[in-house]
Amino acid sequence: MRVLAIIAAASVALCSTAAAASPANQTTRPAAVAAAAQVPASNLATQTDEQGKLLLMLDASGSMKAKDPSGLTKIEAAKKALTGVVGALPATAQVGLRVYGAQVDGKGKPTPAACADTRLVAPIAPLDKAGLTSTIGAIKA
Numbered sequence: 001m002r003v004l005a006i007i008a009a010a011s012v013a014l015c016s017t018a019a020a021a022s023p024a025n026q027t028t029r030p031a032a033v034a035a036a037a038q039v040p041a042s043n044l045a046t047q048t049d050e051q052g053k054l055l056l057m058l059d060a061s062g063s064m065k066a067k068d069p070s071g072l073t074k075i076e077a078a079k080k081a082l083t084g085v086v087g088a089l090p091a092t093a094q095v096g097l098r099v100y101g102a103q104v105d106g107k108g109k110p111t112p113a114a115c116a117d118t119r120l121v122a123p124i125a126p127l128d129k130a131g132l133t134s135t136i137g138a139i140k141a
Helices: 041-051 074-088 129-138
Strands: 004-010 053-059 096-101 118-126
Touching: 053 074, 053 118, 053 129, 074 129, 096 129, 118 129
Parallel strands: 004 053, 053 096
Antiparallel strands: 096 118
C-alpha cells in the first residue's frame, strides 16, 4: 500500500552527514512554504481513496518563525495549508502527521541531531478532523 505525503515546509536543506545516512534520519525541506496548498483538494480525496493512506509532514524548525510574503510566519502559513488539506479530506481518509525540526536547534545547519529530529505526532489512522486540526494548531516553531 502506498502512502501519499504532503509536506509543509519553508527552506531547502538536505541532511547528508554520516550520522544521518539512514532514510529514517534524512530530512528534505522543500522550497515551498506549503507544498500542500499546491495539491487540489479533489486530487487529495481521489488519491486518498485509491492509495489508502496519507501522511502529513510539518516543518517546525526555527526557520519557520520568519515571515512569508503574506506577512504570516512560515509556520502559520504551513499550519493553515495543512488545516485546509485536513478539512478537504473525505471522512474515509486514513491520515497521520509527522513533525520535524521541532525539538533540536541545529543553529541553521544540518547537524546529525537536527537531521534526526522527527516525531510522529499522529499515527496514520481513520480521520479525526477536529483532533488533527487541534494537533496542527498546537505545534510551535
